[in-house]
Amino acid sequence: MKHLIPEFEKMKERFPAGFESSLVLPCLHRIQADRGFVADEDIDGLVAYLGVPRVQVEEVLSYYTMLRREGIGRHHLQVCRNIACSMRGAEGVIEHACKRLGVKPGETTADGKFTLSTVECLGSCGTAPVMMVNDAYHENLTLEELDRLIEGLVVEERAGEKR
Ligand code: FES
Secondary structure: OHHHHHHHHHHHOOOOOOOHHHHHHHHHHHHHHHHOOOOHHHHHHHHHHHOOOHHHHHHHHHHOOOOOOOOOOOEEEEEEOOHHHHHOOHHHHHHHHHHHHOOOOOOEOOOOOEEEEEEOOOOOHHHOOOEEEOOEEEOOOOHHHHHHHHHHHHHHHHHHHHO
16 A cells, blocks of 8 residues: 555645544545455555554444455445335345345355445435445346346456457
């Protein structure tokens, strides 16, 4: 993460001195965008750079489900399992996605192409059930739509392999 320090320095300019802990979240976002996840050495580097307690960085990492500690597949399916989505069929969506992909929540397919995660509220309760595929929201999700989405991604992957 050392190569990101010039960017972190620019971010730092926007905060008053003594507010280093406010930089933990934006720095972790930037690290993840760079590496795909946050590694142990990134935590060590950030603790040393910001001078904040390690537990502060780990708290942020464990609270925000969008921050990852391991690499994921090329397509990340995140199904909300919170109350509104649960009441509107999220469990069935999760079960169906597990069957289609052959993985459990938190796992990546053997070919490294798909990771399935369950997450807490995605902030779109009025259109439950909701799933994110990479950065896109899919709302009022049905099992048929889930099948279409997965099939579309499989076709996209196959086309990529032929190129
Ligand atoms: S409960 Fe699923 S988006 Fe809020």
